Amino acid sequence: MSFLAPQIFRYWAVSTLVSVWGIGVVTAAVLAQQRNLLAQDLPIPQPSSSQSLTPASPDLKGQASGSMQEAASPSNSGADREENPPASSSTNTVSDLVKQADQLYVQGQFAQAIEQYSQALNLYPENAYALYNRANAWRRMKKDTEAIADYTAALRYNPTHAFSFLYRGEIYAALGETEKAVADFSAGLRLTDQNPALYVARAHAYSKLGESEAAKKDMRRAIDLYEKQGKERQATLLKRKLGSL
Helix, strand or coil, rough: CCHHHHHHHHHHHHHHHHHHHHHHHHHHHHHHHHHHHHHHHHCCCCCCCCCCCCCCHHHHHHCHHHCCCCCCCCCCCCCCCCCCCCCCCCCCHHHHHHHHHHHHCCCHHHHHHHHHHHHHHHHCCCCCCHHHHHHEEEEECCCHHHHHHHHHHHHHCCCCCCHHHHHHHHHHHHHHHHHHHHHHHHHHHHCCCCCHHHHHHHHHHHHHHCCCCHHHHHHHHHHHHHHHHHHHHHHHHHEEEEEEE
16 A cells, blocks of 8 residues: 555645646636726726826836726827926836726725825826826715816826716716716817717716707717627617607
């Protein structure tokens, strides 16, 4: 029996390694699925070429992964009115803080993400990227006043980011400030007329204001865009809602 002992040990060792590997693969898959779902819910835009997180580290441009971007996100290239601050010893700290905040955000740890974004903004207050993402975190925590303030600040430094108008407008709509919501949705549509989410949001706002024809026009435009994008499910859902406007 003694000659079987090494073989039995090797079999046990291999079986254990396979089991551990399998558990690791499943766990990683579940975590990846959760991150993707969260990222689809509230996208984190990549910084533009003129809005690098750290001027001293150009390789950090595009840190956010493709799954973290909104499919219809408008281009921010050349949109910033403020120049990046001169390179200094603090720039690497800013980029590190923002990257850490992004990871916390994707993991659903919004309060901790806000702390990290805030630390980065203490060093670089004009960072529209951090302001926008902190606004998204506030929004997920139902902190409407703080979210509106950060979206407004983000637009001050990057006035052509349509999603800042979209999400701030949605908060205004939820608070019953429908005319402000319409103004934000319209501002977003002046920047990009290819985002169906903006048309849908404005259609609902118009409906609340009793402007039925304007609401239907926006909803039809959204349906048309979804069909052109091959998103038949979304188009079908909106067709059902069209009759109630």
